[in-house]
Amino acid sequence: MASIQTVLRNKPNGRMFYPIAIRITKDRKTSYIFTGQYIDKMEWNEQKGLVRKSHPDAMSINQLIFIKLGEASRRLLKVQSEREYQSVSTIKTNIVKKERFDFFSAVKIQLRRLEERGQYHQRDVVKSSMDKFKTFSKSEKLHFNELTVDLLKRFEAYLKNNRGLAHRTIVNYMIAIRTIYNIAIGENWAERNYYPFGRGGYTIKLLESQKIGLTVEEVKLLEKAEALTPFQQHALNIWLISLYFAGIRIGDVIQLKWSDFIDNANQGLKN
Numbered sequence: 001m002a003s004i005q006t007v008l009r010n011k012p013n014g015r016m017f018y019p020i021a022i023r024i025t026k027d028r029k030t031s032y033i034f035t036g037q038y039i040d041k042m043e044w045n046e047q048k049g050l051v052r053k054s055h056p057d058a059m060s061i062n063q064l065i066f067i068k069l070g071e072a073s074r075r076l077l078k079v080q081s082e083r084e085y086q087s088v089s090t091i092k093t094n095i096v097k098k099e100r101f102d103f104f105s106a107v108k109i110q111l112r113r114l115e116e117r118g119q120y121h122q123r124d125v126v127k128s129s130m131d132k133f134k135t136f137s138k139s140e141k142l143h144f145n146e147l148t149v150d151l152l153k154r155f156e157a158y159l160k161n162n163r164g165l166a167h168r169t170i171v172n173y174m175i176a177i178r179t180i181y182n183i184a185i186g187e188n189w190a191e192r193n194y195y196p197f198g199r200g201g202y203t204i205k206l207l208e209s210q211k212i213g214l215t216v217e218e219v220k221l222l223e224k225a226e227a228l229t230p231f232q233q234h235a236l237n238i239w240l241i242s243l244y245f246a247g248i249r250i251g252d253v254i255q256l257k258w259s260d261f262i263d264n265a266n267q268g269l270k271n
Contacts, residue, residue, distance in 0.1 A: 002024060002025060002026035002076055003024075003025045003026075004022060004023070004024055004025075004069060004072050004073055004076060005022075005023045005025070005049060006020065006021070006022060006023070006049035006050070006065050006068075006069060007020075007021055007022075007023045007032075007046075007049065008020060008021075008039075008041065008044045008046065009021050009032065009034075012038075012041075013038055015038075016040075017038035017039055017040060018038060018039060018040075018041050018044070019034055019035075019037070019038050020034075020035045020037045020038070020039065020044075020051075020061070020065065021033060021034045021035060022034075022035065022068055022069065022072050024072070024076070033068070033072065035064060035065065035068055037061050037064065039051055039055060039061070040055075043055045043058075049065070050062050050065060051065075067145065071145075071191075074191070101189050102141045102142050102143045102144065103142045103143070103144055103147055103180070103181070103184070103190075104130070104134060104140070104141060104142055105141075105189075106180050106181075106183065106184040106187075106189055106190070107126075107130045107180055110126065110180050110183060111123050111126060111127055111130075114126065125172075125176075126176050126180075129172070129173045129176045130176065130177075130180075132159075132163075132173070133155060133173070133177065136154075136155050136158055137151070137155075144181070144184065144189075144190040144191065144194050145191075145194045147177075147181070147194070147196060148196055149196045149201050149202045151196075152174065152177070152196060152202040153202065155173075156170055156174065159173060167207055168207070171204055171205075171206060174202075174204045175204060178197050178204065181195065181196075181197070219243065222236060222239075222240070223240065238250070238253055238254070241253055241256070
């Protein structure tokens with residue numbers, strides 16, 4: 001069995017502050033994952049594995065410790081449920097690899113996949129929107145647990161108030177973020193419990209488009225329209241046929257042939 005514990009390493013930096021690390025122990029062998037936080041030795045509660053309340057940033061650092069412990073514990077449980085034996089160094093490698101993989105790493109992979117499929121326009125659209133999101137987040141790396149409902153709401157407000165974008169355009173940005181997040185979950189790059197979208201989270205709202213109909217007089221004006229180019233006349237004829245057939249789908253209109261009208265007319269005469 002493997003165990004995880006928060007410890008203070010005994011090698012201080014130049015300011016004599018000691019690094020906080022996650023210790024993984026298995027088969028009497030240990031490995032460490034560093035949190036990037038350093039503190040004075042006197043401000044460390046060894047028994048609880050936490051920073052003492054006297055430290056000015058105790059709450060923030062302890063919250064980071066809980067997050068790191070939680071992530072490591074979940075991944076360790078997943079490793080232990082697999083039948084294949086893994087050493088303590090392999091467990092550490094798997095945890096660190098997941099930890100370093102962030103949302104923008106998933107963006108890069110998705111852009112490459114779109115390019116490989118020849119979907120260059122879609123790639124450019126996604127890249128443009130994700131570049132703006134990256135600039136807004138002010139971070140080269142954005143871990144999935146940092147992509148919160150609050151961040152999405154602030155990004156939405158930024159696009160609306162600072163960039164002056166329309167609601168439909170903002171929705172497209174959010175759909176792009178959600179799509180990449182869903183891909184990351186499907187590829188096991190991200191944990192579902194951090195998912196910020198859906199019920200209880202950030203909801204993408206599509207506004208209903210207002211349908212405006214033409215009056216009989218307006219349709220008659222279109223039927224008598226003159227001085228149109230051949231292409232305009234052809235487009236108008238297709239639209240009128242769709243109207244006469246009570247809103248037949250444009251895909252079906254395009255497949256119609258003159259013989260269809262002649263056959264129907266002859267059938268009508270017989271009846």
